[in-house]
Amino acid sequence: MLKAEDYLVGETAWCPGCGNFSIRNALASALSELELSPHEVLICSGIGQAAKTPHYIRANGFNGLHGRALPPALGSRAANKNLKVIVASGDGDSYGEGGNHFIHNIRRNPNLAHLIHNNQVYGLTKGQASPTSEQGMITGVQVNGVAAPALNPLAMGLVLGAGFVARCFSGEKEHLKETIKAAINFEGYALVDILQPCVSFNKVNTWGWYKQRVYFPEIKDPQDWPAAMEMSRQWGEKIPLGIFYNHPRPIFESSLPALEGEPLASRPFDPASMSRVQDEFL
Amino acid sequence: MEVNILVGGAAGQGMDTVMNLLGKALTREGYGLIYTKDYMSRVRGGHNFSRLRIAAGKPWSNVETFDILVALNEETYYLHHDNLAPSGRVIYDPRLFDLPDDETRGVSVELENLAEEAGGKVMANTVAVGALLVLIGLPGTAVEELLKETFADKEGVAEENILALKAGMDAASRFCSSCFPLPSKSEGGKKLFIDGNQVLGMAALASGCRFLSAYPMTPSTGVMNYLAGKMKDYPIVVEQAEDEIAAVNMALGASYTGARSLTCTSGGGFSLMVEGLSLAGMTETPLVIILAMRPGPATGLPTRTEQGDLEFAIHGGHGEFPRAVLAATSHEDAFYRLNKAFELADRYQIPVLFLSDQNFADTHRTVEQYDFSRLNYNRCLAEEGQYEEPYKRYRFTESGVSPRALPGQFADQVVLVDSDEHDENGNIIEGAQARRLMVDKRMRKLTALAEEMDEPDLYGDPHPDTLLIGWGSTYGVLREAVDALSASGAKTAMLHFSDIWPLPRKRLNSLLPEVKLSCCVENNVTGQLASIIRRETGHLINRSILKYDGRPLLAHEIIAEVEKNAES
Ligand SMILES: Cc1ncc(C[n+]2csc(CCOP(=O)(O)OP(=O)(O)O)c2C)c(N)n1
Ligand code: SF4
Numbered sequence: 058m059l060k061a062e063d064y065l066v067g068e069t070a071w072c073p074g075c076g077n078f079s080i081r082n083a084l085a086s087a088l089s090e091l092e093l094s095p096h097e098v099l100i101c102s103g104i105g106q107a108a109k110t111p112h113y114i115r116a117n118g119f120n121g122l123h124g125r126a127l128p129p130a131l132g133s134r135a136a137n138k139n140l141k142v143i144v145a146s147g148d149g150d151s152y153g154e155g156g157n158h159f160i161h162n163i164r165r166n167p168n169l170a171h172l173i174h175n176n177q178v179y180g181l182t183k184g185q186a187s188p189t190s191e192q193g194m195i196t197g198v199q200v201n202g203v204a205a206p207a208l209n210p211l212a213m214g215l216v217l218g219a220g221f222v223a224r225c226f227s228g229e230k231e232h233l234k235e236t237i238k239a240a241i242n243f244e245g246y247a248l249v250d251i252l253q254p255c256v257s258f259n260k261v262n263t264w265g266w267y268k269q270r271v272y273f274p275e276i277k278d279p280q281d282w283p284a285a286m287e288m289s290r291q292w293g294e295k296i297p298l299g300i301f302y303n304h305p306r307p308i309f310e311s312s313l314p315a316l317e318g319e320p321l322a323s324r325p326f327d328p329a330s331m332s333r334v335q336d337e338f339l
Numbered sequence: 340m341e342v343n344i345l346v347g348g349a350a351g352q353g354m355d356t357v358m359n360l361l362g363k364a365l366t367r368e369g370y371g372l373i374y375t376k377d378y379m380s381r382v383r384g385g386h387n388f389s390r391l392r393i394a395a396g397k398p399w400s401n402v403e404t405f406d407i408l409v410a411l412n413e414e415t416y417y418l419h420h421d422n423l424a425p426s427g428r429v430i431y432d433p434r435l436f437d438l439p440d441d442e443t444r445g446v447s448v449e450l451e452n453l454a455e456e457a458g459g460k461v462m463a464n465t466v467a468v469g470a471l472l473v474l475i476g477l478p479g480t481a482v483e484e485l486l487k488e489t490f491a492d493k494e495g496v497a498e499e500n501i502l503a504l505k506a507g508m509d510a511a512s513r514f515c516s517s518c519f520p521l522p523s524k525s526e527g528g529k530k531l532f533i534d535g536n537q538v539l540g541m542a543a544l545a546s547g548c549r550f551l552s553a554y555p556m557t558p559s560t561g562v563m564n565y566l567a568g569k570m571k572d573y574p575i576v577v578e579q580a581e582d583e584i585a586a587v588n589m590a591l592g593a594s595y596t597g598a599r600s601l602t603c604t605s606g607g608g609f610s611l612m613v614e615g616l617s618l619a620g621m622t623e624t625p626l627v628i629i630l631a632m633r634p635g636p637a638t639g640l641p642t643r644t645e646q647g648d649l650e651f652a653i654h655g656g657h658g659e660f661p662r663a664v665l666a667a668t669s670h671e672d673a674f675y676r677l678n679k680a681f682e683l684a685d686r687y688q689i690p691v692l693f694l695s696d697q698n699f700a701d702t703h704r705t706v707e708q709y710d711f712s713r714l715n716y717n718r719c720l721a722e723e724g725q726y727e728e729p730y731k732r733y734r735f736t737e738s739g740v741s742p743r744a745l746p747g748q749f750a751d752q753v754v755l756v757d758s759d760e761h762d763e764n765g766n767i768i769e770g771a772q773a774r775r776l777m778v779d780k781r782m783r784k785l786t787a788l789a790e791e792m793d794e795p796d797l798y799g800d801p802h803p804d805t806l807l808i809g810w811g812s813t814y815g816v817l818r819e820a821v822d823a824l825s826a827s828g829a830k831t832a833m834l835h836f837s838d839i840w841p842l843p844r845k846r847l848n849s850l851l852p853e854v855k856l857s858c859c860v861e862n863n864v865t866g867q868l869a870s871i872i873r874r875e876t877g878h879l880i881n882r883s884i885l886k887y888d889g890r891p892l893l894a895h896e897i898i899a900e901v902e903k904n905a906e907s
């Protein structure tokens with residue numbers, strides 16, 4: 058079995074004190090504890106600070122385009138259902154540029170864990186508002202403060218039918234690791250929104266700001282959708298953490314007859330055996 | 340000898356079904372034909388029509404004039420009667436409209452009434468087919484057989500349709516029977532009756548394509564329909580993406596993890612895909628994109644044809660990276676050509692664009708059965724022991740092609756791909772030297788790739804005075820123009836491209852300095868191939884024949900232009 062450190066590779070390009078480090082460590086520990094070998098895991102990401110994760114974790118990696126982490130993850134599940142697919146990307150990437158894929162992959166429900174490093178800001182491009190930035194937050198572009206109310210990804214996930222909806226904070230490391238493990242093991246699309254301080258550009262939602270507010274509510278029934286909705290809508294003085302909802306439903310892959318048996322990628326094929334497909338045109 | 344038929348009516352009148360039935364029946368009887376569609380972007384109303392040409396040998400394109408007009412509504416008659424041969428006939432329903440008093444070519448058949456008597460108004464088209472059969476002197480047996488096959492699982496429907504068919508035959512036989520004798524049958528065994536999109540769908544399936552993600556867009560949707568229809572019997576996943584951006588990125592994910600992958604679209608969708616195309620170039624992920632062109636810009640003419648996206652296919656996507664651009668020229672060739680697209684994508688780990696257009700996609704032709712043993716399935720993946728450890732996805736090689744492994748293929752080896760510039764491992768880099776090395780590695784693939792391109796097809800006089808140059812779906816119409824011009828004594832040939840990029844230039848370089856007149860014939864307004872040839876070879880093309888009204892080129896139009904040029 059590999060130790061958590063064995064999954065850590067590369068020289069990170071993050072700012073000292075950035076919440077991304079804790080998320081990376083939690084992911085490495087989760088992979089280690091789940092005894093997943095690097096070649097069995099695929100991490101897909103878009104572009105941003107969070108999206109650099111595939112370079113810093115030893116696993117297969119598809120570091121694609123900004124906003125486009127989910128579509129290749131879906132394609133990879135179709136081609137090789139044996140891979141454990143994890144999407145690790147930013148809030149801008151997942152909810153802004155990639156918003157349409159967010160909506161429709163929740164509906165599809167492929168078997169993947171979507172970890173959103175939610176620093177409520179565009180880190181890589183130096184601090185513009187993201188869809189989850191607090192209303193009123195002043196940035197170099199939103200000079201009069203963010204006008205629109207923040208998007209609530211968890212409520213959105215619940216409304217769209219996500220079967221696994223969780224909120225974590227990068228500062229609550231043990232909880233984060235356990236939640237990531239649960240998300241990876243969950244059969245279907247698992248949404249894990251991780252509050253992550255950006256020490257360089259988010260001066261509103263700092264580590265201390267989060268630490269003061271987060272708490273662990275008692276979750277009596279993880280299949281109680283109204284209760285999950287209620288928790289997902291709590292924001293402000295108190296911010297609940299936990300797996301608010303855990304209720305599997307049939308996954309994307311199960312609707313595809315082609316995926317029965319060996320993964321598509323490894324099946325032998327001979328075009329000459331196909332000649333009868335033209336008979337319908339005779 | 341040949342027979343030409345035009346059937347027109349409103350969208351929603353079910354012409355398609357009828358023409359498919361008739362076309363297939365004629366094919367089974369051994370005739371060679373082509374069937375093209377001219378339809379509007381609407382589901383009901385408007386004016387749609389189809390042309391069917393039955394000719395000895397192999398008709399390659401359609402013609403403007405015809406012998407039989409089936410006017411399913413009054414508008415059809417007025418829009419088309421000018422092009423009906425003086426000795427022609429109009430099949431129409433006298434209960435729907437009257438022909439003008441001086442029109443002597445009418446064959447009045449109470450289409451709707453007879454259909455109703457047979458079991459339902461919806462079969463009016465079947466009655467029309469019956470009438471057509473009589474005029475061309477074809478017995479009803481082949482159509483009856485087909486009706487039985489088509490409605491095998493619908494109790495009584497075939498029988499009712501056969502009644503309708505016979506009613507149409509009886510009604511028309513009072514006017515004229517076998518007045519348009521059919522040409523001689525084509526040689527050889529059983530033939531296929533198939534449209535361009537079906538050719539491509541079937542070629543993809545038989546090439547081992549395992550994943551198609553696409554967003555519906557005319558005229559590419561037929562490929563998606565075909566492959567979706569195969570999902571229950573063959574190991575292929577067809578996913579309707581939420582948009583074309585998702586479509587191309589899904590296909591890249593599936594390809595990266597090992598499935599032969601495809602996406603298909605038209606110009607607007609391709610515009611959304613080009614960032615993904617560039618990602619395929621950067622990550623060196625094999626991908627085939629079928630781009631079925633229609634007139635732009637923007638939404639353009641959704642159901643019409645154009646060759647306006649050649650330059651876009653060659654240059655679309657930011658940054659510089661190797662790619663191949665191939666085109667569908669004929670039903671005969673496109674089947675094998677799309678297989679080549681998949682092979683090139685895998686061999687060179689590049690995106691390959693396959694250009695089709697509405698004219699190709701929606702046209703049915705009678706063609707020989709395909710030889711599936713000519714198709715290849717070489718994934719060019721690294722085998723155990725064929726790569727250095729640790730595995731590096733972008734290891735430098737002389738050819739520029741790195742051994743490709745799949746995620747999970749080898750225990751303890753990982754495969755990292757990146758849209759940022761990267762090192763051999765796939766890790767982000769920014770150094771000048773590292774960047775230069777990786778650009779050079781990618782671009783080195785072009786040397787061998789260029790050698791893979793087939794020279795353009797040369798047809799006609801081997802030492803022509805006039806050389807017509809074209810690409811893509813104009814193959815058939817150019818062939819017929821060359822035949823006609825040659826028959827009238829002019830030394831004419833055509834040079835026709837199916838592999839376009841990297842541009843094969845040997846034949847251009849040898850022929851262009853020799854000919855008196857070179858003329859590019861294209862379905863666009865700027866003469867894109869002519870510009871590419873000038874840029875790539877330095878040869879100037881003397882003339883261009885361009886058509887950009889959304890309709891396919893016709894042989895007589897090309898002939899008239901060439902003759903005008905010859906005079907001036
Ligand atoms: C198509 C495209 N548009 C814009 C960018 C520039 N860009 C890169 S990352 C980014 C925002 C990143 O924000 P987020 O996803 O929240 O990631 P973070 O850096 O905060 O982790 C932007 C706008 C890009 N790379 N590609
Ligand atoms: S900019 Fe913010 S998110 Fe990016 S590395 Fe620095 S602290 Fe982390």
Ligand SMILES: [Mg+2]
Pocket residue numbers: 105147148149174175176177178179180187
């Ligand atoms: Mg962010």
